[in-house]
Amino acid sequence: GHRTVNHEILNVKSMLTWAVQAGLIHQNPIESLKSLPVAKHHIKRRRRALTEEEIGRFLAAAAEDDREQADHVAAIKCIEAGARNAEWRARERTPRIPQLPFWRGFLETGARYGELSRTAWGDFSRERRSITLRGENTKNGKSRVIPITDEFAAVLVGLHRFQTKALGRKVGRGDRIFLTPEGCNMQPISKAALCVFWRILELAEIPRVDAQGDHMDIHGLRHSFASRLARAGVGLLHAQRLLGHSDPKLTAMIYTHFECEDLRAAIDKVPPMGGAAVIRDTRAGARTA
Helix, strand or coil: CHHHHHHHHHHHHHHHHHHHHCCCCCCCCCCCCCCCCCCHHHCCCCECCCCHHHHHHHHHHHHHHHHHHHHHHHHHHHHHHCCCCHHHHHCCCCCCCCCHHHHHHHHHHCCCHHHHHCCEHHHEECCCCEEEECCCCCCCCCCEEEECCHHHHHHHHHHHHHHHHHHCCCCCCCCECCECCCCCECCCCCHHHHHHHHHHHHHHCCCCECCCCCECCHHHHHHHHHHHHHHCCCCHHHHHHHHCCCCHHHHHHHCCCCCHHHHHHHHHCCCCCCHHHHHHHHHHHHHHC
16 A cells, blocks of 8 residues: 555665765665655555454454364364374373463554564563563564553463463563464464454454455454544544554544444534524424424
């Protein structure tokens, strides 16, 4: 899309500007190149945010998927343990690492996939109830500290204990917080991660594409975080800092999603026009007619 192209052009511009300053070239050939427009109609793949009710269903489905997949792994272990082949019997399978904390992490922090999947235990502070997204992992190269709820902090503490037991070793500050079901570091977004996400959507009965043609994908969970901020009345400046945007217009245009019921709640707060007396007079006139 246009935003991605603009981001890449900005990187090339910065590189060429550095080359000019270093005396490697005389002039930046794309210095006056304008950015592409990024209005709504320029977005090829429109994403939507989950409603509060859908978020509840999504998290419940993620928990159910963890239970089902854990039972599946346990069944495989039983089969392997009973196998005649000594090599199969000797092989130990790591208990499946639950994925619910990872999916919930998007909704709690608004982080991008690459930012959240690369966080390490040293980036998590139980005392401050925060997660630091380091600059080497963020899109704009700047670190940002995301406050988290006490409830989610407790979830991460429990996840740390589970990983220590499952992996059979001390989990250090440099180890990743979120691991694959097999206990490995997560790779850049892959078909495997998408398959788990799609499976959870199906369990939650949430369509991948709604009637308006808007998509729900992993990045849509970041949109959902932004929408929750908007519903809670969080100011644009704070939302911009939490989301890591350099331009508040991007925060306002792309990441504020209001559903019909949100707008209905706003309309219901508006008092009747002219007060109750006008309404009575209008009804009386209707009966006379």
